[in-house]
Amino acid sequence: MLGSRQITAAAPEPAPSEEIAVALARGILEHRLPPGARLSEDEVGELFGAGRTVVRAALARLAHQGLVTLRRNRGASVARPDPREAREVFEARALLEPRTAHFAARRAGPGWAAEMRARIAEEDRAMRAGDVGTAVYLSGQFHCAIAEAADQRTIAEMIVSLVARSSLVIALYWRRRDTLCECHAHHALVDAFAARDGARAEELMHGHLVDLLSGLDLREREAAPRSLRDLLGGGT
Amino acid sequence: MLGSRQITAAAPEPAPSEEIAVALARGILEHRLPPGARLSEDEVGELFGAGRTVVRAALARLAHQGLVTLRRNRGASVARPDPREAREVFEARALLEPRTAHFAARRAGPGWAAEMRARIAEEDRAMRAGDVGTAVYLSGQFHCAIAEAADQRTIAEMIVSLVARSSLVIALYWRRRDTLCECHAHHALVDAFAARDGARAEELMHGHLVDLLSGLDLREREAAPRSLRDLLGGGT
DNA sequence: CCTCCCGGCTTCGTATACGATTTTCGCCGC
DNA sequence: GCGGCGAAAATCGTATACGAAGCCGGGAGG
Numbered sequence: 314m315l316g317s318r319q320i321t322a323a324a325p326e327p328a329p330s331e332e333i334a335v336a337l338a339r340g341i342l343e344h345r346l347p348p349g350a351r352l353s354e355d356e357v358g359e360l361f362g363a364g365r366t367v368v369r370a371a372l373a374r375l376a377h378q379g380l381v382t383l384r385r386n387r388g389a390s391v392a393r394p395d396p397r398e399a400r401e402v403f404e405a406r407a408l409l410e411p412r413t414a415h416f417a418a419r420r421a422g423p424g425w426a427a428e429m430r431a432r433i434a435e436e437d438r439a440m441r442a443g444d445v446g447t448a449v450y451l452s453g454q455f456h457c458a459i460a461e462a463a464d465q466r467t468i469a470e471m472i473v474s475l476v477a478r479s480s481l482v483i484a485l486y487w488r489r490r491d492t493l494c495e496c497h498a499h500h501a502l503v504d505a506f507a508a509r510d511g512a513r514a515e516e517l518m519h520g521h522l523v524d525l526l527s528g529l530d531l532r533e534r535e536a537a538p539r540s541l542r543d544l545l546g547g548g549t
Numbered sequence: 550m551l552g553s554r555q556i557t558a559a560a561p562e563p564a565p566s567e568e569i570a571v572a573l574a575r576g577i578l579e580h581r582l583p584p585g586a587r588l589s590e591d592e593v594g595e596l597f598g599a600g601r602t603v604v605r606a607a608l609a610r611l612a613h614q615g616l617v618t619l620r621r622n623r624g625a626s627v628a629r630p631d632p633r634e635a636r637e638v639f640e641a642r643a644l645l646e647p648r649t650a651h652f653a654a655r656r657a658g659p660g661w662a663a664e665m666r667a668r669i670a671e672e673d674r675a676m677r678a679g680d681v682g683t684a685v686y687l688s689g690q691f692h693c694a695i696a697e698a699a700d701q702r703t704i705a706e707m708i709v710s711l712v713a714r715s716s717l718v719i720a721l722y723w724r725r726r727d728t729l730c731e732c733h734a735h736h737a738l739v740d741a742f743a744a745r746d747g748a749r750a751e752e753l754m755h756g757h758l759v760d761l762l763s764g765l766d767l768r769e770r771e772a773a774p775r776s777l778r779d780l781l782g783g784g785t
Numbered sequence: 786c787c788t789c790c791c792g793g794c795t796t797c798g799t800a801t802a803c804g805a806t807t808t809t810c811g812c813c814g815c
Numbered sequence: 816g817c818g819g820c821g822a823a824a825a826t827c828g829t830a831t832a833c834g835a836a837g838c839c840g841g842g843a844g845g
Contacts, residue, residue, distance in 0.1 A: 352794075354797070364831080365797090365831090366830070367830095369798095373606060373609060373610070384798080386836050387837065389797095401701055401703035401704065404703075405703050405704050407703070466633075466634070466638040467640075467641050467711075468637065468641050470645065490751070511799055600800050600801085601800085603800095605828095622805080622827050622828075623826085624826065632840075696841095
């Protein structure tokens with residue numbers, strides 16, 4: 314009876330400031346908070362009904378993850394990765410995810426493949442509904458699920474962080490938003506998973522990431538920097 | 550004239566709480582703060598002459614980096630990676646560092662190779678002086694320098710974090726402390742750098758990391774927890 | 786008409802104070 | 816002698832308050 318709320322499912326405590334961090338992160342990942350949007354501590358605190366201390370902790374966490382930029386005495390804002398960082402994020406993913414996909418494929422069960430297909434279907438649905446933000450978010454979740462399916466928690470953590478940053482990169486540098494052609498790549502990946510073909514999954518993942526990187530227009534960096542104030546007011 | 554103290558060298562501000570974080574990190578990396586050592590907020594604050602707020606920020610930063618464990622209402626302590634995490638950290642390094650070494654070798658100049666040789670010499674000196682902590686720290690710095698020499702800041706950041714965690718792993722699971730045989734591997738790596746032989750550097754780095762992982766005794770996990778109490782009491 | 790300076794306002798950085806939770810140690814009963 | 820139990824102490828979590836630094840406007844001078 315002592316300590317009935319032991320570590321049951323990796324989330325025994327509701328997480329005090331983590332909730333705010335994940336809420337903000339989700340907002341960023343769904344492209345509701347565009348890169349460069351200012352995140353006032355008071356504003357966020359009021360929005361979530363929490364004091365500034367916890368908001369600061371959440372912001373620091375996101376800053377360390379690379380999702381927000383924290384400048385001394387100048388406030389926090391959603392990170393705006395420059396083209397170099399954008400390229401580096403995808404190069405890092407190209408270094409990590411193929412091998413991880415390989416591991417995941419070797420450990421994949423039929424139920425897991427079905428679950429992944431359901432994810433893709435949901436992603437497709439969001440895309441058809443015109444909800445690009447949710448589609449991008451679910452697409453990222455797909456990659457994160459692969460990383461977590463492999464036995465590598467440490468690498469999975471890094472991939473989650475990189476995928477989150479990729480969402481920012483996509484918001485800034487993606488060429489054509491209406492044609493999220495990745496769906497085919499994801500389907501092919503799940504096929505490889507279902508067949509437990511590690512080598513093929515690895516190759517597919519690498520090609521997929523290269524495609525994503527080549528789908529960016531990193532020269533457009535100078536063109537995007539305003540219109541943040543409006544979107545901030547409409548948060549939530 | 551306006552803003553003469555612009556971003557000059559990536560460190561225009563002395564960093565308020567970051568100083569404490571790096572000081573603590575260095576203490577951990579040099580094995581002066583053993584895994585499991587408790588880090589009281591009041592204690593650290595008194596030690597560095599700072600309030601608890603800034604100490605908390607530093608601790609949160611280190612916790613996110615994986616160097617300290619932060620449990621709710623139970624204080625902070627130096628992280629004690631379990632064997633699984635220990636293995637994963639080195640596997641992640643084996644995934645990242647070889648390719649990074651390849652890039653570094655292609656960008657290496659003769660001056661840089663000389664600098665790296667100086668690092669090895671310093672490491673050797675510390676080892677001969679019996680200062681194992683400093684030797685391990687410098688060994689880690691060697692790997693970090695390679696990562697930073699490559700053009701990949703994002704990957705370099707991840708490697709820095711992994712190397713720091715590796716120091717904890719070494720403190721816990723290293724078999725024979727007196728024979729730090731890695732010096733040969735480091736020398737061979739610098740030779741490859743001087744020759745700008747990327748493929749060889751990549752191969753050497755991979756072998757080096759595999760050697761490091763094989764030099765761990767991950768079965769000892771059960772044998773270690775009895776001595777925590779002593780080190781806890783003797784923390785400083 | 787443009788430029789420069791200066792005042793106020795907003796926002797962040799840090800310290801302090803109070804409440805909640807955990808730990809620990811002494812005590813009682815078995 | 817030993818295990819359970821309760822209160823005190825210590826520690827952490829959060830909120831609030833004060834000080835400082837940056838940003839923006841108006842006004843005067845060239």
